[in-house]
Amino acid sequence: MSNTVRFWLMVLPGTVFLVVFLLLPLIAIVVFSFWRTESYTLIQDWNLDNYATIFSHSAYLTFLARALVMATCVSLVCLAYAWPVAYFIVRYGGRYRLILLLSTAAPFLTGEILRVAALQQILGPIGVVNMALTRFGFDPIEALMYSNMATGTGLVYLWLPFMVLAIYLSLLNFDFALLDVAKITGAGPLRAFVEVTLPLNRAGTAIGIVLVFIPTLASATTSQFLGGPDGALYGNILARQFGSTGTWALGSAMGVVLFLASALALVIVWRAVGDLRRSGIVIKGAPKP
Amino acid sequence: MSDCMLRLQSVTKRFGTTMAAESVSLEVGQTELFALLGPSGSGKTTLLRIIAGLDAPDEGRVLIGGRDVTRLPPYRRGIGMVFQDFLLFPHKTVAENIAFPLKMQGKSRAETADDLKWVSQLVRLTGLEERYPHELSGGQKQRVALARGLVSRPSLLLLDEPLANLDRELRKRMEVEIRRFQLELGIPFIYVTHNQEEALTMASRMAVMREGCLEQIGDKLALYHRPATAFVAAFLGSPNTFEGDVVGVEDGRAEIAWHGHRFWSRAHDGLAPGLRAVCYVKSEKIAFASSGAALAGRLRDTIFKGQYADYLVCLDDGHEITVSAAPDLCHRPGEAVGITWAADDGDAFPAVGKE
Amino acid sequence: MNHRSGFGVQVLLLAALYLFLYGPILYVIYVSFQIDSIWPFPPTLTLEHHTDLWQRRDYHAALWNSVTIGFGTGLIATLFATLAAMAILKYRSPGSGLVAGLFLAPLFIAPILIGISSLMFSRTVLGMPGSIFGATLANSTYATAFALLVVLAQFARYDWRLDDAAMVFGARPWRTFWEITLPITWPAMLGAFIVSFLLAFNNLEISFYNLGATPTLPTLAWGALRHGISAELYALAAIINFAVFALFTVLYLLLRLGTIRID
Ligand SMILES: Nc1ncnc2c1ncn2[C@@H]1O[C@H](COP(=O)(O)OP(=O)(O)OP(=O)(O)O)[C@@H](O)[C@H]1O
Numbered sequence: 001m002s003n004t005v006r007f008w009l010m011v012l013p014g015t016v017f018l019v020v021f022l023l024l025p026l027i028a029i030v031v032f033s034f035w036r037t038e039s040y041t042l043i044q045d046w047n048l049d050n051y052a053t054i055f056s057h058s059a060y061l062t063f064l065a066r067a068l069v070m071a072t073c074v075s076l077v078c079l080a081y082a083w084p085v086a087y088f089i090v091r092y093g094g095r096y097r098l099i100l101l102l103s104t105a106a107p108f109l110t111g112e113i114l115r116v117a118a119l120q121q122i123l124g125p126i127g128v129v130n131m132a133l134t135r136f137g138f139d140p141i142e143a144l145m146y147s148n149m150a151t152g153t154g155l156v157y158l159w160l161p162f163m164v165l166a167i168y169l170s171l172l173n174f175d176f177a178l179l180d181v182a183k184i185t186g187a188g189p190l191r192a193f194v195e196v197t198l199p200l201n202r203a204g205t206a207i208g209i210v211l212v213f214i215p216t217l218a219s220a221t222t223s224q225f226l227g228g229p230d231g232a233l234y235g236n237i238l239a240r241q242f243g244s245t246g247t248w249a250l251g252s253a254m255g256v257v258l259f260l261a262s263a264l265a266l267v268i269v270w271r272a273v274g275d276l277r278r279s280g281i282v283i284k285g286a287p288k289p
Numbered sequence: 290m291s292d293c294m295l296r297l298q299s300v301t302k303r304f305g306t307t308m309a310a311e312s313v314s315l316e317v318g319q320t321e322l323f324a325l326l327g328p329s330g331s332g333k334t335t336l337l338r339i340i341a342g343l344d345a346p347d348e349g350r351v352l353i354g355g356r357d358v359t360r361l362p363p364y365r366r367g368i369g370m371v372f373q374d375f376l377l378f379p380h381k382t383v384a385e386n387i388a389f390p391l392k393m394q395g396k397s398r399a400e401t402a403d404d405l406k407w408v409s410q411l412v413r414l415t416g417l418e419e420r421y422p423h424e425l426s427g428g429q430k431q432r433v434a435l436a437r438g439l440v441s442r443p444s445l446l447l448l449d450e451p452l453a454n455l456d457r458e459l460r461k462r463m464e465v466e467i468r469r470f471q472l473e474l475g476i477p478f479i480y481v482t483h484n485q486e487e488a489l490t491m492a493s494r495m496a497v498m499r500e501g502c503l504e505q506i507g508d509k510l511a512l513y514h515r516p517a518t519a520f521v522a523a524f525l526g527s528p529n530t531f532e533g534d535v536v537g538v539e540d541g542r543a544e545i546a547w548h549g550h551r552f553w554s555r556a557h558d559g560l561a562p563g564l565r566a567v568c569y570v571k572s573e574k575i576a577f578a579s580s581g582a583a584l585a586g587r588l589r590d591t592i593f594k595g596q597y598a599d600y601l602v603c604l605d606d607g608h609e610i611t612v613s614a615a616p617d618l619c620h621r622p623g624e625a626v627g628i629t630w631a632a633d634d635g636d637a638f639p640a641v642g643k644e
Numbered sequence: 645m646n647h648r649s650g651f652g653v654q655v656l657l658l659a660a661l662y663l664f665l666y667g668p669i670l671y672v673i674y675v676s677f678q679i680d681s682i683w684p685f686p687p688t689l690t691l692e693h694h695t696d697l698w699q700r701r702d703y704h705a706a707l708w709n710s711v712t713i714g715f716g717t718g719l720i721a722t723l724f725a726t727l728a729a730m731a732i733l734k735y736r737s738p739g740s741g742l743v744a745g746l747f748l749a750p751l752f753i754a755p756i757l758i759g760i761s762s763l764m765f766s767r768t769v770l771g772m773p774g775s776i777f778g779a780t781l782a783n784s785t786y787a788t789a790f791a792l793l794v795v796l797a798q799f800a801r802y803d804w805r806l807d808d809a810a811m812v813f814g815a816r817p818w819r820t821f822w823e824i825t826l827p828i829t830w831p832a833m834l835g836a837f838i839v840s841f842l843l844a845f846n847n848l849e850i851s852f853y854n855l856g857a858t859p860t861l862p863t864l865a866w867g868a869l870r871h872g873i874s875a876e877l878y879a880l881a882a883i884i885n886f887a888v889f890a891l892f893t894v895l896y897l898l899l900r901l902g903t904i905r906i907d
């Protein structure tokens with residue numbers, strides 16, 4: 001039995017599983033997006049009406065545009081925040097690196113709903129911040145409750161760990177001695193960062209951006225509870241098709257559009273990375289001890 | 290060979306387009322220390338892995354003790370191996386590491402203890418049994434790896450550059466020790482290295498590998514003094530290279546014209562008058578001569594190496610030749626010298642397909 | 645920016661990050677023990693909300709369902725991820741990149757898409773209504789990606805030639821796995837299990853669409869939150885957070901342990 005045969009035998013169970021339960025369902029919604037729904041049943045009747053609906057009603061496109069703006073802002077905030085944090089952990093974390101990193105990731109695993117609940121308790125109209133303000137005779141801050149600002153904060157809260165993780169992993173494989181080389185040859189700290197550190201961690205940064213952008217673009221729960229009446233995003237409208245209205249075919253088409261938007265974002269970010277060999281990606285390297 | 294222990298028959302192994310082993314045939318006798326020498330990437334490890342059963346050859350057969358083991362998995366071949374980076378099991382103590390092959394054979398506790406004692410004494414490890422690999426020095430790890438390879442008294446021991454990671458002093462000592470184990474145990478060792486000194490020190494017979502092919506197999510002195518191919522001639526020792534035209538060939542000798550000089554050298558297959566030839570002469574075979582010198586030049590520099598010295602001689606036409614000789618020759622830089630060598634000390638090969 | 649001030653700024657940012665991440669969580673835990681949950685100052689300690697929560701039958705069933713999904717997902721994801729990581733690192737066969745791409749793809753697909761697509765697929769193509777089973781399978785696709793990341797990061801330190809060494813010294817493949825591979829790499833596998841368990845246990849956006857009428861803790865909490873935040877939600881959040889931190893401590897110790905010294 002050759003190694004190639006052994007390889008395929010070992011990856012086969014997982015591959016079959018993912019093809020059946022991940023890829024086939026995704027293909028299925030592509031197919032259903034060309035059908036139509038009638039009183040909660042899918043009817044095979046090939047047509048483009050669902051897409052026509054999405055692209056002719058400005059409402060759908062508005063929600064999509066809102067989600068795109070939201071995802072872009074959240075990704076940028078996460079990016080700006082995660083870089084110094086990840087840098088610090090890798091550079092100065094020493095033997096506490098792992099615990100510092102895991103601490104940023106732990107809240108992620110408590111799940112979206114409980115984190116939204118916790119945030120509501122802080123930001124909401126009866127959240128502790130506004131309660132304190134009114135107690136001490138100030139006006140409550142409107143922006144904190146039921147606004148896009150609150151949704152954005154919630155999304156950053158939810159997905160920031162991904163960005164930190166991606167940049168952290170990238171920096172782990174970065175040789176900090178290169179910075180000394182840059183400094184010896186006359187570059188100041190900022191210059192060294194721009195000329196050496198950033199370009200060599202482009203790929204990791206790009207992965208972080210994509211990891212934050214894609215789920216944010218589709219977010220529904222956070223905006224549902226923090227966004228208020230005008231805070232609905234594309235994800236909320238998408239979810240509605242599978243809930244009360246039961247328009248699955250239209251929902252599938254919306255899902256396909258969402259998927260294409262994510263894929264487009266992925267491609268754009270990836271193109272920006274450019275040549276992988278010079279972007280600091282390490283295919284095989286084990287992390288430094 | 291009547292007492293042949295290991296036999297490879299036209300073993301071939303490809304990795305994609307790389308030929309890691311190309312029709313390799315080889316026989317190793319019952320009590321030999323056989324060295325496999327070759328530059329990095331020439332396929333030495335691949336060959337050992339095929340012998341061990343870790344990789345299957347694409348073509349050809351492997352026989353151990355007369356039995357065809359080509360299709361046998363490694364755990365049924367009953368051989369020992371010392372790996373390139375030792376590969377000690379990090380979660381097992383020295384004693385557990387060494388006893389691992391015995392455990393796999395299901396040996397009793399008493400037998401295991403006996404064998405452990407025997408091998409610990411053989412490789413001088415007594416007292417370290419309870420340590421973990423990360424608590425050992427490089428030399429100690431090396432001994433543990435050797436002990437693990439030897440403990441089950443295999444019919445054959447494979448060693449893959451076992452000394453490559455040791456410093457020079459330790460390497461010299463271990464070279465002698467490994468030879469001693471081999472003599473004491475009387476089993477064949479197949480010793481892979483890219484260090485020719487190691488191979489020349491330890492082996493009785495050796496083979497030189499190049500890009501998956503065996504260039505030459507034989508007694509180590511024969512390989513050194515009578516290289517059969519241009520590659521072997523260039524690889525062993527530190528030869529001077531002369532590329533010139535063949536003027537004449539007779540009696541297995543060729544006369545080479547090189548930059549206006551002419552000299553004789555042993556001729557290998559394919560030389561004919563008018564062809565280009567490369568001639569290799571090992572630097573220690575060139576001698577200074579006051580009269581009847583083949584070439585004349587001036588001494589440019591002397592590089593002292595301890596037991597000998599390299600004299601760099603600059604010929605009148607600007608070419609440089611290295612002569613290795615006793616370090617106490619009182620030549621001064623700039624001094625005019627003549628050099629010469631015997632016809633049988635040069636090996637001339639056709640220049641086509643040369644390195 | 646000179647070195648010292650840069651360092652100080654970074655320390656501040658890190659501290660602010662932890663405050664941002666943990667402030668709400670700690671506050672919720674605090675509130676869950678307070679009588680007045682709107683303005684709990686000065687503190688008035690009570691266990692009322694927690695005892696209330698324990699008496700709610702619907703939460704018991706939901707907890708059990710969540711544990712089932714978490715366990716199932718943990719097992720499936722860990723098994724597939726471990727096998728794949730071993731195959732990728734050990735055999736370095738052509739196709740590794742493709743397989744790794746497939747296994748990590750869920751990271752780049754929004755959870756809600758996984759949720760709705762598996763809903764549509766199982767309902768329409770497989771003819772299965774929503775169930776714990778369907779939710780477990782859908783969660784497993786997502787969790788496998790995370791499990792693979794954990795396992796790959798740890799396995800990358802393992803020298804697969806140790807397996808070769810064991811085989812040469814007479815160990816059959818299973819014996820090799822049992823004697824060498826498993827004792828060195830089990831922390832990575834348990835770590836992957838913990839991560840995928842927690843992901844599925846707390847998942848809302850995938851489970852929600854695949855559960856049918858079956859309640860889990862996140863869907864129950866989602867329903868409760870729609871009627872405004874209530875006291876037992878604080879208690880629930882407090883307990884779940886405690887559980888996550890307990891498991892995370894285990895995970896940390898495992899990852900520490902997992903870095904076997906190979907030198
Ligand atoms: N698993 C593999 N996949 C693809 N190519 C391989 C593999 N193993 C070895 N090779 C190739 O086969 C050739 C021989 O490799 P091998 O490891 O046998 O060389 P070596 O003589 O042991 O070198 P070194 O002295 O550096 O250890 C090399 O070109 C190598 O790149």
Ligand SMILES: [Mg+2]
Pocket residue numbers: 333334335373449
């Ligand atoms: Mg080798």
